Amino acid sequence: MSVKCPKWLENAVFYEIYPSSFFDSNGDGIGDIQGIIAKLDYLEQLGVNALWLNPCFASPFADGGYDIADYCQVATRYGTNDDLAELFRSAEKRGMKICLDLVAGHTSIAHKWFKESAKAERNAYSDYYIWTDSWLSPSCGMSMINGAAERDGSFAINFFSTQPALNYGFANPDPKCKWQLPVDHPACRKVREEMKNIMRFWLNLGAAGFRCDMAPSLVKKDPDRKETMAIWREFRAMLDEEYPEAVLIAEWAYAPQSLKAGFHCDFLLHCGTPAYTTLFRNEPERDLWDGLDKSGFYEKDGNDYTVSNKHSYFDPAGLGDAEFFFKTYLDHYERTKNDGFISIPTGNHDMTRISDLRDERDLACVFAFILTMPGVPFIYYGDEIGMRNVKGLVSREGGYSRTQSRTPMQWNSGKNAGFSTAGAEELYLPVDTACGAPDVAEQQSRPDSLWNTVRQLTGIRRRHDALNAGSDFKLLLADYPMIYTRSSENEKLLIVIQPARRAWQTEIVLPKGITKLAPVISTDISAEVAGNKLKLSGTAGTQSGIWQMI
Numbered sequence: 001m002s003v004k005c006p007k008w009l010e011n012a013v014f015y016e017i018y019p020s021s022f023f024d025s026n027g028d029g030i031g032d033i034q035g036i037i038a039k040l041d042y043l044e045q046l047g048v049n050a051l052w053l054n055p056c057f058a059s060p061f062a063d064g065g066y067d068i069a070d071y072c073q074v075a076t077r078y079g080t081n082d083d084l085a086e087l088f089r090s091a092e093k094r095g096m097k098i099c100l101d102l103v104a105g106h107t108s109i110a111h112k113w114f115k116e117s118a119k120a121e122r123n124a125y126s127d128y129y130i131w132t133d134s135w136l137s138p139s140c141g142m143s144m145i146n147g148a149a150e151r152d153g154s155f156a157i158n159f160f161s162t163q164p165a166l167n168y169g170f171a172n173p174d175p176k177c178k179w180q181l182p183v184d185h186p187a188c189r190k191v192r193e194e195m196k197n198i199m200r201f202w203l204n205l206g207a208a209g210f211r212c213d214m215a216p217s218l219v220k221k222d223p224d225r226k227e228t229m230a231i232w233r234e235f236r237a238m239l240d241e242e243y244p245e246a247v248l249i250a251e252w253a254y255a256p257q258s259l260k261a262g263f264h265c266d267f268l269l270h271c272g273t274p275a276y277t278t279l280f281r282n283e284p285e286r287d288l289w290d291g292l293d294k295s296g297f298y299e300k301d302g303n304d305y306t307v308s309n310k311h312s313y314f315d316p317a318g319l320g321d322a323e324f325f326f327k328t329y330l331d332h333y334e335r336t337k338n339d340g341f342i343s344i345p346t347g348n349h350d351m352t353r354i355s356d357l358r359d360e361r362d363l364a365c366v367f368a369f370i371l372t373m374p375g376v377p378f379i380y381y382g383d384e385i386g387m388r389n390v391k392g393l394v395s396r397e398g399g400y401s402r403t404q405s406r407t408p409m410q411w412n413s414g415k416n417a418g419f420s421t422a423g424a425e426e427l428y429l430p431v432d433t434a435c436g437a438p439d440v441a442e443q444q445s446r447p448d449s450l451w452n453t454v455r456q457l458t459g460i461r462r463r464h465d466a467l468n469a470g471s472d473f474k475l476l477l478a479d480y481p482m483i484y485t486r487s488s489e490n491e492k493l494l495i496v497i498q499p500a501r502r503a504w505q506t507e508i509v510l511p512k513g514i515t516k517l518a519p520v521i522s523t524d525i526s527a528e529v530a531g532n533k534l535k536l537s538g539t540a541g542t543q544s545g546i547w548q549m550i
């Protein structure tokens, strides 16, 4: 059986754009939609064919736009709805898809629904949010805000204090708390319909789908996520019927649930399970999501939550543990491979960039892995040139420690790294100007740069159907190196990833019938076939190779 999904997703290579920081087309110091349009040629050259834009809607920006004041209006700082429609059209001409961010779990307190809901007199929006029935009522273990409205009650939040949770009801309402509505309460059903209409609005304008923020957070007191999953299945059924080409991508971080809930993809993230962390974590750091994990938004996968090893697999010292990663990954992969895809991102706007403690060669190895694994790969803007975490910045728009990985894209060595013509002090965030800061122009001109390697890899991924999201995956060795095969009906590829900076050699038994290897990408790994054995070795490490098996 294969995954039921729009054809385009099978060979999609996504690129995440944090709109404020990508390209400023009008010199006001902040990125915008016309700026993204201006860079479509660049993105096409890089070889990505799908974009995910972080929320670009009207918002007070207390959480980088994840606090929405109007779901159907582009934020003025980014442009207009017409600009976004133009972006959809220009992308379409290049065969590129654009997914938006659907923040279904909460709005901003500035949203008109919330303003109405906060009024003392009852109205059509009173139950759109979760309110206790008196300011003195206990919060029943939920994060609540008191004293912020004329309405007598406290409201539940999903993240920051200005992000009130929309009311999708409670899976198990406490009979003593009448304010906890059941999931089929008319107000909760109305909220679902509102979300469907928001999706329709953007899909009609040309969006290709949605990355769904905090997807498991919808229904409260839903320990096994049964009711939340039912809502997403309802959303997916609507899409399958009305927009069969549209995709739903979850920020759930637990594929065994999310893919059964109707999502086409789910991210392997630093929250939920430690699998992502054990691949890329560079330095011991506090998990950004500790707080959320504790409040139970993200599922933890039983026995796999103890990180056994303090080093990540892609740590150049080679002290990590690939087996530990694959223990979780293979379990999730086997359980979900007929339902949807697991996406491994290079990073995102909530994470530390992967470039810490890694040079271009180390990063090329990470990309070789991400772009040859099953599922749908995501490149975070700037990771293709190894952009760095800019440490010590004052938090911007609720970014806090995340601010370091949200700085402006570095296009060239000119003013503001080519991001904006504004004065440096007017920029959304300062540009990384420290010595050695990478930029696109320099890397494009250097044949062995990270940018050129990433470009080569995206091309390989898109030309070889054995590297499609759903093509077969077999792990042969989980060590230094990591060895696996990817195959389709037409071809079988062997992939070797060696992130440790040291000389190495290993031997594997070739799959039956294979007698020859033909390199797909140039590599300095030596690969010798002797009978049914393959001897692999490298002199300096941090290498990867892709071969066709014949």
Ligand code: NOJ
Binding pocket: 063, 064, 066, 103, 159, 213, 214, 251, 349, 350
């Ligand atoms: C997850 C988003 O990725 C993050 O940036 C945001 O702060 C929270 N959800 C709240 O919406």
